[in-house]
Amino acid sequence: MAMLEVKNITISYQNRPTVMDFSMSLEKGQICSLVGESGSGKTTVIRAIFGLLAGGGKVTEGEILFEGESLLAYNKEQWRRLRGSDISMIFQDSGAMMNPTRRVGGAYTEYIRTHEKNISKKDAAKKGIEMLERMRLPSGDNVMRSYPFQLSGGMRQRVGIAMGMTYQPKLLLADEPTSALDVTTQAQIVRQMMELRENYGTSIIVVTHNLGVAAYMSDHIIVMRNGKIEDQGDRDYMLYHSENEYTHKLLEAVPSIGGKRYV
């Protein structure tokens, strides 16, 4: 049985179908990328899987099964438990998700302490700092003392990534996790996500504009266009065998990261 099974879902905002007939499945330890132009529905799909569609969005057809259970039937309490532990999400706009009136450290230590009931404040802070530094944030303790507005967009994004990766979720949903970052840091974050998979068998769905990054890190790639799946396959298929014109265009647009073209 696949860990995640999305079957023919339609997702609508205000009764307007936006994503149509979308299906995917993901085994334990697999990485799948969603690529496609702006507005094609990538964020909509992963937010639907996370049960957190914005703007009154709803899954109006189909099924989403996680470890065999229908997520669409989950109540608030079940979602709360699932989101804190088994599934975590790095949001496209991590900065906007942060409470502007709280220091990063306050929010992060509290997050850690809801997962580890017996950890002291001091140890929780230490753990947070360690995670921040793994995301190439040079002085984690300074970041912990800062308010979100005192950090750059890229720094806030890395705080979001650190939090999402703290507890080795079974499924990590990452929405453009590296878009605001310089190339060296992008490459580091990509490596961190792959290590999470190596070390803990985490399954990952990553949304990215960069088909090169997608091909580099994924077992399976889904190309979306106008709310539908336009093309899909493994790395080899995407890079060498797809005859889809739209996929070819995306490939031509691949930038290099870290001085290296991942294609």
Ligand SMILES: Nc1ncnc2c1ncn2[C@@H]1O[C@H](COP(=O)(O)OP(=O)(O)OP(=O)(O)O)[C@@H](O)[C@H]1O
């Ligand atoms: N909260 C919302 N309310 C109404 N419509 C929305 C909402 N969020 C997204 N949409 C619509 O759904 C479609 C897909 O948007 P989505 O954000 O999923 O695209 P995306 O592929 O993630 O784009 P990007 O690459 O720019 O992040 C768009 O037409 C968008 O206008």
Ligand SMILES: [Mg+2]
């Ligand atoms: Mg998006």
